[in-house]
Amino acid sequence: MSERNAFPEYRGRMEYYCLGCGATYGTEQLHYTCPDCGGVFLLRDTGFDALKQTSGETWRNIFDARAASKTDALRGIFRFYELMAPVMDERDIVYLGEGNTPIIHSSRRLSDQLGGQKMAFKNDGQNPSASFKDRGMACAFSFLNHLIRTQGLEEVLAVCASTGDTSAAAALYASYADSAIKSAVLLPEGKVTPQQLAQPLGSGAVVLEVPGVFDDCMKVVEHLADNYQVALLNSKNAWRILGQESFAFEVAQWYDWDLAGKAVFVPIGNAGNITAIMSGFLKLHELGVIDALPRVFGVQSHHADPVFKYYAAAPEERQWQPMQVEPSVAQAAMIGNPVSFPRVRYFAERFEAVAGAGSFQVVQVTEQEIIEGMLLANRHGHISCTQGGECLAGLMKAREAGLIHKDETAVLDATAHMLKFIGFQDMYFQNAFPPEYGITPDPERANTPLRVIDAGEKERLSETEYTKACATSIVDRLGLKSR
Numbered sequence: 001m002s003e004r005n006a007f008p009e010y011r012g013r014m015e016y017y018c019l020g021c022g023a024t025y026g027t028e029q030l031h032y033t034c035p036d037c038g039g040v041f042l043l044r045d046t047g048f049d050a051l052k053q054t055s056g057e058t059w060r061n062i063f064d065a066r067a068a069s070k071t072d073a074l075r076g077i078f079r080f081y082e083l084m085a086p087v088m089d090e091r092d093i094v095y096l097g098e099g100n101t102p103i104i105h106s107s108r109r110l111s112d113q114l115g116g117q118k119m120a121f122k123n124d125g126q127n128p129s130a131s132f133k134d135r136g137m138a139c140a141f142s143f144l145n146h147l148i149r150t151q152g153l154e155e156v157l158a159v160c161a162s163t164g165d166t167s168a169a170a171a172l173y174a175s176y177a178d179s180a181i182k183s184a185v186l187l188p189e190g191k192v193t194p195q196q197l198a199q200p201l202g203s204g205a206v207v208l209e210v211p212g213v214f215d216d217c218m219k220v221v222e223h224l225a226d227n228y229q230v231a232l233l234n235s236k237n238a239w240r241i242l243g244q245e246s247f248a249f250e251v252a253q254w255y256d257w258d259l260a261g262k263a264v265f266v267p268i269g270n271a272g273n274i275t276a277i278m279s280g281f282l283k284l285h286e287l288g289v290i291d292a293l294p295r296v297f298g299v300q301s302h303h304a305d306p307v308f309k310y311y312a313a314a315p316e317e318r319q320w321q322p323m324q325v326e327p328s329v330a331q332a333a334m335i336g337n338p339v340s341f342p343r344v345r346y347f348a349e350r351f352e353a354v355a356g357a358g359s360f361q362v363v364q365v366t367e368q369e370i371i372e373g374m375l376l377a378n379r380h381g382h383i384s385c386t387q388g389g390e391c392l393a394g395l396m397k398a399r400e401a402g403l404i405h406k407d408e409t410a411v412l413d414a415t416a417h418m419l420k421f422i423g424f425q426d427m428y429f430q431n432a433f434p435p436e437y438g439i440t441p442d443p444e445r446a447n448t449p450l451r452v453i454d455a456g457e458k459e460r461l462s463e464t465e466y467t468k469a470c471a472t473s474i475v476d477r478l479g480l481k482s483r
């Protein structure tokens with residue numbers, strides 16, 4: 001077995017660390033929130049300092065060698081095994097093709113429209129369930145396998161509430177898992193796209209719908225977790241945050257571990273993803289794998305912007321204030337009380353301590369800018385969802401405000417595949433947005449299919465006449481020249 005295929009020997013000791021009261025707990029038990037104070041956890045490896053004995057260069061070589069691995073357990077997010085959850089065995093790790101998503105540099109035409117801005121999208125919609133949620137789910141399910149194996153558990157019921165993509169990912173990984181893992185997902189009725197509803201149904205999960213919005217679903221599953229034996233897979237689940245750190249590791253690796261002059265744009269919903277991304281970059285920096293941190297920009301819609309509002313205030317006047325959300329095309333980020341906010345605050349402070357003021361910022365964009373950001377991206381070769389459009393809108397906002405230079409490379413997180421949110425494109429093209437969105441489509445941007453001949457014509461014409469009539473109509477429309 002070659003070095004790149006060898007499963008790592010290092011084993012750490014993970015513990016839960018409460019951001020509320022500072023208490024720590026071992027990981028032999030599944031914890032969701034702190035039993036003492038209800039705070040959110042981070043998971044940390046108490047042996048992390050030992051990893052510093054290996055030089056940054058050696059780590060870079062190890063991770064680069066593993067990028068060509070044919071060992072399933074190392075092909076996805078666990079390429080960075082030592083930095084994530086180094087307690088599992090190779091046999092615990094689930095790999096369904098997650099991670100290692102491409103970074104696609106924007107076309108000259110798109111970049112020119114943004115004043116020559118250097119920019120790229122990281123297509124996290126190319127994960128197996130078509131969103132970044134697979135990164136965290138692969139880690140959480142691998143840990144459940146580890147727990148089941150080491151503790152001889154007979155059955156674990158995994159539950160989550162979701163704005164759509166979490167449940168699609170949870171249901172996918174549950175459907176692959178050993179029979180000891182059963183899963184159920186809770187969705188706000190009518191608040192997820194048809195694609196997102198179809199996914200867990202297709203994976204065979206028990207799908208439960210409740211009236212209300214995501215924040216309501218959350219209260220129900222938390223009540224279940226407090227009172228019954230279930231594993232909650234929501235983003236308070238610290239194992240998911242760990243898996244999502246892989247996004248940061250991959251960005252660093254793609255740019256040959258040189259993140260000076262890079263700015264990563266991330267949409268903020270429940271704030272788990274931006275937490276994980278900052279945590280990941282900080283780990284690389286601590287180990288000397290990277291010398292410079294990139295800048296990180298969070299982006300929020302004006303219809304769901306509690307994190308933006310918090311950071312918009314002067315430091316001494318900041319007050320955390322959950323809010324009531326308005327409808328948003330960035331539906332997966334339409335969250336008024338993000339559970340990971342304490343984690344954002346924790347890592348933002350550390351980020352700024354290393355990289356200085358301005359290394360972490362949050363920008364606010366309008367619904368109109370978000371949907372038009374998505375349309376613009378996808379007309380230039382990208383496959384961005386509305387949340388990816390939100391990142392592009394955020395980049396434009398940052399440019400207007402003079403927060404970013406055109407020679408900095410903006411890396412935009414396209415968190416899901418465009419097809420998951422394609423209904424919003426239809427609403428734009430067909431001018432069908434309910435007024436609450438506050439979006440006025442520009443008819444110039446609408447794209448609709450063109451009818452070549454009327455249906456009645458087909459009945460009337462012979463087969464040859466029909467082909468000719470269609471071709472003539474197309475020739476006229478496209479102005480084709482004969483050869």
Ligand SMILES: *Cc1c(COP(=O)(O)O)cnc(C)c1O
Nearest residue numbers: 165269270271272273332415416
């Ligand atoms: C979950 C999700 C988000 C929001 O991420 P958080 O970790 O909740 O901040 C953004 N985009 C998509 C496509 C998502 O599925």
Ligand SMILES: [Zn+2]
Nearest residue numbers: 018021034037
């Ligand atoms: Zn606590």
